[in-house]
Amino acid sequence: MARRSSPEINAGSMADIAFLLLIFFLVTTTMETDRGISRKLPPMQDEDVVPPIIRQKNIFTVIVSRDNQLLVEDQLMELKDLRQAAVEFLDNGGGVGEEACDYCQGPRDPQSSDNPDKAIISLVNDRKTEYGTYISVQNELVAAYNQLRNREANRLFNMDFTQMEANFNDVNWRGNKEQLKERIEQIKTMYPQKLSEAEPKN
């Protein structure tokens, strides 16, 4: 007996439909995740709060002029030297007695900062400064902090600080997150990021 086969659906155009959709998603896809320098803005302050008195030697002033030149501690400086200068200032550890810093490896110059907890970097821009220069300066200053934090993290925990933070933010990382968080906090208290930005001058 002849077997009657049911008529087949023509699936030849399926590929065309799928291709059409594929091309649509190909075009609309953006793969890259954004990267950038994360910062935290200071909250708005009441007018009547008296700013604490900070000794001049604990302040590292970086001024970016309107023609994108750097003035660091009243001296002209190239951008490439800024990182090293900031590291030297933060790591100076010139304090004595209670203000001494036992992990600093700097020159212990009494004219420079007492310890990393006291050291403040003050960044002043002009309104005409280019954004690109500002980001470069920010980047170098963050790099100075990261360099010191990495050094201490390597000494204490045999791991880069940046790696520790990356692991902490990684959902798939298998390890003791509680302990990692404590260690990150410990490094952060050793070298706290004290970067103050004044409102731009004209």
Added chain:
Amino acid sequence: MSKFKKKKSGELPAVNTASLPDIVFMLLFFFMVATVMRQNTPLIQNTLPFADQVEKLDKKDLVMYIYAGKPLPRYQQTFGTEARIQLNDKFATVSEVQQFIYSEREAKREELIPYLTTALKVDVETNMGLVSDIKQELRKADALKINYTTRTGEVSKN
């Protein structure tokens, strides 16, 4: 004699394409899952600066974008060449930033609000005056977590 002779056609057999849709569908699903739709059409020039101390900005739904830069050449007739702020798909002034932050917050679930980050996508050539004004507005709106979006590279390229 002819019993053993195979039927032979002179042409090559056609390549079986039955699995082609499967392959295409596989690709399709990959791109469907990986797709994030573009949110804003840029109205401004937006060449980001370079930096190398960067952090990843994950969780796109928790990021508010503020663009700034010179208007694109085709908008310069109407909007001039001075750097401007772009919020969503239109030009805005500094005073509209606060309102923008509040309306973005409104759209998010309450428990996520503390994790909101503002990404500043600012053109390299913009003056810091505008950026400072934006930052000041963000402080007023209490949106303190910010991220200067950059490209990854040496700062000497800026």
